[in-house]
Amino acid sequence: MNSSELQVKLYSAAAEDIPAMLRLLDSYAKKQLVLPRTAVDLQQNLQNFIVARDGEKLVGLAALRPYGDGFFEVRSLAVAHGYKNAGVGTRLVNALLEKARALQPPAVKVFALTKRPHLFLRLGFRMAFRERFPAKIWTDCLLCPKYDNCDETAVEYRL
Numbered sequence: 483m484n485s486s487e488l489q490v491k492l493y494s495a496a497a498e499d500i501p502a503m504l505r506l507l508d509s510y511a512k513k514q515l516v517l518p519r520t521a522v523d524l525q526q527n528l529q530n531f532i533v534a535r536d537g538e539k540l541v542g543l544a545a546l547r548p549y550g551d552g553f554f555e556v557r558s559l560a561v562a563h564g565y566k567n568a569g570v571g572t573r574l575v576n577a578l579l580e581k582a583r584a585l586q587p588p589a590v591k592v593f594a595l596t597k598r599p600h601l602f603l604r605l606g607f608r609m610a611f612r613e614r615f616p617a618k619i620w621t622d623c624l625l626c627p628k629y630d631n632c633d634e635t636a637v638e639y640r641l
């Protein structure tokens with residue numbers, strides 16, 4: 483079943499989404515698939531997030547994090563079990579690219595560090611060296627237990 487058959491629609495995140503966003507992120511953070519986030523962190527950065535809902539149920543989310551100089555990162559990408567492999571993740575990343583395109587001043591580059599590079603490469607991202615994103619390394623990577631053993635691939639999309 484694809485995501486349109488599932489009636490999944492995308493929205494800007496709202497404050498009422500935060501508990502469900504946290505639950506979904508926590509479930510994957512425990513498996514070290516995404517970085518953990520706190521309620522305060524989500525509240526402060528809510529404008530960066532889009533969510534996928536099936537009716538009232540939150541089934542996915544993703545954020546576009548600004549780094550300055552037109553650089554943005556796709557982060558906190560997650561889709562609920564039972565909704566995977568139906569195109570929801572792809573729609574979330576595409577929606578973030580649309581969001582980046584609509585920004586003023588214009589976004590220059592969107593990047594991600596991911597264990598699922600294929601999902602991004604299908605959308606026109608290219609492989610990159612993570613060293614090209616030093617602000618990401620200083621803010622997240624240096625705190626990561628896998629810093630010296632990183633299992634993620636850097637990908638970038640030039641707008």
Ligand SMILES: CC(C)(COP(=O)(O)OP(=O)(O)OC[C@H]1O[C@@H](n2cnc3c(N)ncnc32)[C@H](O)[C@@H]1OP(=O)(O)O)[C@@H](O)C(=O)NCCC(=O)NCCS
Pocket residue numbers: 483484485510515516559560561562565566567568569570571572573595596597598600601604
């Ligand atoms: C990674 C993740 C967000 C992908 O979400 P998803 O909704 O399953 O992603 P999609 O359905 O768009 O794509 C998954 C696969 O389904 C297939 N697919 C895509 N669109 C499809 C559609 N309309 N119908 C059927 N299959 C489809 C593709 O082959 C794709 O495989 P690929 O990624 O190897 O190219 C999800 O698996 C997840 O939440 N994982 C745990 C958290 C995580 O790892 N997050 C970090 C990601 S950087």
